[in-house]
Amino acid sequence: MVTQTLNESLGTLPSGKTVALTDDVMTRFLREQYLNSDSEKERRADMRVRLDLYRDRGRLHFEAMVNDVFKNSLVREWRKLFVKYAEFQNVTKRIVREISTVYSETATRTIANGQDRYLELQKLARMDRRMRAVNRLGNLQNNVLVWPDVRNGHPRLRIITQDKLWAIADPNDPTEVVGYVVEMKPRGPIAVSPTGPHYLAMDGQTFFRLDSDWRLIDKGRYPHGVGQLPAVLYSREENEDGILDAHSGKDLVAAHKAVALLNTMMLKHQRSGTRQVVASGDLSTTALNQPMDEEHMLAMGEGVSLQTLDLGADPKTYIDATRAVIKQIAANYGIPESVFDLSYQATSGFEIELKRVGLREVRRDQMLDLRPFERELAEVQSQVLKAAGSEHAFDPAGWSIDFGEVETPQDPSARLNYFEKAEGLDLINRVQMFQSQNPEMDPVECAKRVLGNRRDRLSLMVEFQRKNAGAFGPGSTQPAAGGVDDAEDAPATAPDREEMRAAVRRALAS
Numbered sequence: 001m002v003t004q005t006l007n008e009s010l011g012t013l014p015s016g017k018t019v020a021l022t023d024d025v026m027t028r029f030l031r032e033q034y035l036n037s038d039s040e041k042e043r044r045a046d047m048r049v050r051l052d053l054y055r056d057r058g059r060l061h062f063e064a065m066v067n068d069v070f071k072n073s074l075v076r077e078w079r080k081l082f083v084k085y086a087e088f089q090n091v092t093k094r095i096v097r098e099i100s101t102v103y104s105e106t107a108t109r110t111i112a113n114g115q116d117r118y119l120e121l122q123k124l125a126r127m128d129r130r131m132r133a134v135n136r137l138g139n140l141q142n143n144v145l146v147w148p149d150v151r152n153g154h155p156r157l158r159i160i161t162q163d164k165l166w167a168i169a170d171p172n173d174p175t176e177v178v179g180y181v182v183e184m185k186p187r188g189p190i191a192v193s194p195t196g197p198h199y200l201a202m203d204g205q206t207f208f209r210l211d212s213d214w215r216l217i218d219k220g221r222y223p224h225g226v227g228q229l230p231a232v233l234y235s236r237e238e239n240e241d242g243i244l245d246a247h248s249g250k251d252l253v254a255a256h257k258a259v260a261l262l263n264t265m266m267l268k269h270q271r272s273g274t275r276q277v278v279a280s281g282d283l284s285t286t287a288l289n290q291p292m293d294e295e296h297m298l299a300m301g302e303g304v305s306l307q308t309l310d311l312g313a314d315p316k317t318y319i320d321a322t323r324a325v326i327k328q329i330a331a332n333y334g335i336p337e338s339v340f341d342l343s344y345q346a347t348s349g350f351e352i353e354l355k356r357v358g359l360r361e362v363r364r365d366q367m368l369d370l371r372p373f374e375r376e377l378a379e380v381q382s383q384v385l386k387a388a389g390s391e392h393a394f395d396p397a398g399w400s401i402d403f404g405e406v407e408t409p410q411d412p413s414a415r416l417n418y419f420e421k422a423e424g425l426d427l428i429n430r431v432q433m434f435q436s437q438n439p440e441m442d443p444v445e446c447a448k449r450v451l452g453n454r455r456d457r458l459s460l461m462v463e464f465q466r467k468n469a470g471a472f473g474p475g476s477t478q479p480a481a482g483g484v485d486d487a488e489d490a491p492a493t494a495p496d497r498e499e500m501r502a503a504v505r506r507a508l509a510s
Contacts, residue, residue, distance in 0.1 A: 066083065107404055148230070255328075
């Protein structure tokens with residue numbers, strides 16, 4: 001746990017002795033080692049490309065790729081005309097979403113005391129939605145910073161991607177973080193002065209603002225009151241060489257660009273046509289720019305002959321090449337090709353489950369990282385809310401999380417049979433069954449709905465028995481009038497019908 005300021009952390013000697021740096025020395029060190037570092041610039045640029053590809057903003061990157069691949073200026077311009085039409089296959093988005101399913105179903109977070117208030121906090125902060133973004137962006141960029149904050153009295157979770165983040169390492173241990181710098185430059189029509197706030201730095205004690213050159217702004221430092229770093233870094237995998245991982249996932253960027261290039265070439269060659277007319281001979285007496293189609297005859301000079309040149313390219317060649325790229329990149333991430341291109345036709349939910357077993361393993365592996373991350377996030381969020389004096393502050397004691405299970409598609413009748421057997425083994429109750437079909441609904445509301453359904457059913461039964469007192473006859477078997485959970489079908493004869501009705505009325509009254 002980092003509890004020092006950056007001045008103290010960066011001034012710690014290998015012997016353990018601390019010589020606190022002045023603000024000028026501290027910010028100069030940050031400029032030299034981070035802001036002006038070529039490796040940091042390259043890292044942020046690479047992460048910006050990944051985010052652009054994921055957000056369907058890849059056109060400029062594809063045009064730069066065309067410039068790199070083709071040398072002739074005219075050939076470049078011809079291909080660029082088709083780049084904007086070749087963006088229909090977003091490989092990055094599809095891969096990332098396939099492997100980011102930890103929060104596809106609602107996660108259940110609990111604490112020992114004040115659970116109702118904690119549930120309300122999760123709603124206000126949109127925990128599941130924000131954590132789904134952490135899961136996806138973490139798989140895309142390997143690291144994201146999650147910063148619990150309070151804005152205008154409302155709790156929220158800020159997600160800082162790698163292209164806007166610098167992780168400040170301990171000078172004696174490059175794998176330990178002692179602070180973060182976040183790009184906070186306002187966007188909009190109002191120009192920001194170079195000496196105005198462009199970046200926000202945070203350490204174990206304070207926040208402080210930096211200008212465009214990472215110089216401390218006067219009166220820009222203030223304590224955050226958390227007593228530790230107020231944000232938590234999510235890492236897809238632990239990096240043994242540093243804090244931020246800038247290399248894992250480059251294969252995905254390469255595959256996305258390769259597919260875009262193949263699609264561009266396919267569209268270009270289809271536009272060029274399969275055959276081109278070529279005139280040969282003395283063309284000095286032949287008019288130029290004559291229209292050529294089935295309605296116009298060409299006026300050719302004497303001795304001029306026409307031939308056809310086949311310039312067509314079979315689109316199947318490009319489609320096969322694209323599928324080969326997709327197959328290999330999908331295999332890198334544990335995705336069967338048939339799942340990725342939707343060519344597999346399953347006849348049952350079990351077959352679907354078998355096909356996606358690799359993705360299930362990926363999901364379980366991510367849970368091993370996300371569970372301790374969420375625990376640490378809950379502890380930091382608790383301190384942030386407490387320091388802000390928020391009414392939503394909570395005690396993280398007894399915190400736990402149960403990730404929602406992704407259900408295999410089932411036939412409705414098979415699903416009901418499964419629920420019935422699971423209830424008989426005390427593995428699930430009817431409120432949980434109802435909530436599994438209505439995951440967006442509050443558990444309390446689910447319980448009310450289940451109870452309401454139960455009362456409606458019993459009311460109809462009472463009304464039916466009142467209007468049809470002799471419908472079942474002496475000695476016949478009549479549905480029990482007890483509760484949903486504890487009643488069993490039992491024979492009922494005329495003398496005990498009144499007793500049954502009384503039992504039903506007592507159940508309804510309760």
